[in-house]
Amino acid sequence: MASRFANSTDTAPRRDTRGLTGLRGMQPGELRFFLDSARALRRGGLDSHRALCPGRQVALVFYEHSTRTRMSFEAAAGRIGATALVLSEATSSARKGESLRDTGRNLEAMGIEALVLRHPDPDSSAFLAGELRIPVINGGAGAGEHPTQGLYDLLTLEDALGDLKQRHIVIAGDVAHSRVARSNIFGLRSLGARVTLSGPESLVSRWWTELGVHVQPDLDLALEGADVVMLLRLQSERLEGDAPGAPGTLRARWGVTEERLERFPDLKVMHPGPITRGVELSHGAADSEHSLVMRQVENSTFVRMAVLAHALGAEVPR
Ligand code: CP
Numbered sequence: 001m002a003s004r005f006a007n008s009t010d011t012a013p014r015r016d017t018r019g020l021t022g023l024r025g026m027q028p029g030e031l032r033f034f035l036d037s038a039r040a041l042r043r044g045g046l047d048s049h050r051a052l053c054p055g056r057q058v059a060l061v062f063y064e065h066s067t068r069t070r071m072s073f074e075a076a077a078g079r080i081g082a083t084a085l086v087l088s089e090a091t092s093s094a095r096k097g098e099s100l101r102d103t104g105r106n107l108e109a110m111g112i113e114a115l116v117l118r119h120p121d122p123d124s125s126a127f128l129a130g131e132l133r134i135p136v137i138n139g140g141a142g143a144g145e146h147p148t149q150g151l152y153d154l155l156t157l158e159d160a161l162g163d164l165k166q167r168h169i170v171i172a173g174d175v176a177h178s179r180v181a182r183s184n185i186f187g188l189r190s191l192g193a194r195v196t197l198s199g200p201e202s203l204v205s206r207w208w209t210e211l212g213v214h215v216q217p218d219l220d221l222a223l224e225g226a227d228v229v230m231l232l233r234l235q236s237e238r239l240e241g242d243a244p245g246a247p248g249t250l251r252a253r254w255g256v257t258e259e260r261l262e263r264f265p266d267l268k269v270m271h272p273g274p275i276t277r278g279v280e281l282s283h284g285a286a287d288s289e290h291s292l293v294m295r296q297v298e299n300s301t302f303v304r305m306a307v308l309a310h311a312l313g314a315e316v317p318r
Pocket of ligand 1: 065
């Protein structure tokens with residue numbers, strides 16, 4: 001989807017570096033700051049960090065559907081003592097025509113101290129960060145980036161594999177429309193991992209090699225020597241025109257099943273959710289010992305606690 005927001009403001013960005021709009025260009029040290037903070041929070045457990053941000057207020061502004069991101073940001077805010085105020089586009093004055101900028105400025109004027117935004121436009125978070133003084137955190141921006149997802153995927157990968165240098169991660173499925181793929185590619189490449197993309201040609205263009213990744217349309221060839229495969233669902237809400245293939249074709253060529261896992265016994269499986277069971281992952285594969293999916297979700301809360309604490313200016317003790 002083309003952005004409505006790119007270059008739409010002529011004011012100098014007042015970007016607050018405590019926000020998080022993407023992982024693109026992030027140095028290993030910046031990634032490690034969030035990963036180490038999340039690990040420190042995890043060591044303390046979910047129940048011992050309420051003194052970090054007592055009484056602080058963050059807004060969760062959602063223009064798209066969500067289960068994991070919305071709930072784990074809300075849970076994370078509570079775990080650090082902050083209050084999350086949730087605004088869903090479907091019940092907001094956006095439906096009366098109010099702009100994203102005006103929505104954000106009104107929330108800021110109410111004293112909200114940080115804003116998490118999910119929005120279909122890839123440039124929405126960067127745009128809003130340039131319009132507000134409070135930190136803006138990208139909670140998933142169209143086919144742009146999903147940086148907190150990228151961070152907790154990195155944390156999950158390091159838990160499973162240790163140092164990611166030269167580790168081989170395959171990302172398979174609908175890469176073209178995936179903000180998860182982009183944030184993971186930027187994070188993984190920064191930490192020195194090898195990344196291979198696999199999927200139908202219309203969903204994995206050769207252009208992606210410019211990001212320093214390999215493209216291998218044959219999933220079985222891509223999986224040779226891979227440590228982890230990260231599956232992506234077909235983002236039907238972002239498809240313009242025909243689907244790139246029948247679900248049966250996608251399953252047979254790019255789906256991970258128990259049979260495929262038998263051929264790659266050491267392979268770990270990740271998925272950002274929601275899973276379309278029976279297409280990119282079979283039931284058995286999704287719930288198998290290969291699966292790190294619930295580890296990803298467990299880590300999501302700690303990463304979002306770290307990101308919110310940083311946004312609110314709280315120092316996480318290491
Ligand atoms: N992974 C993810 O962002 O899930 P939700 O769309 O449910 O938030």
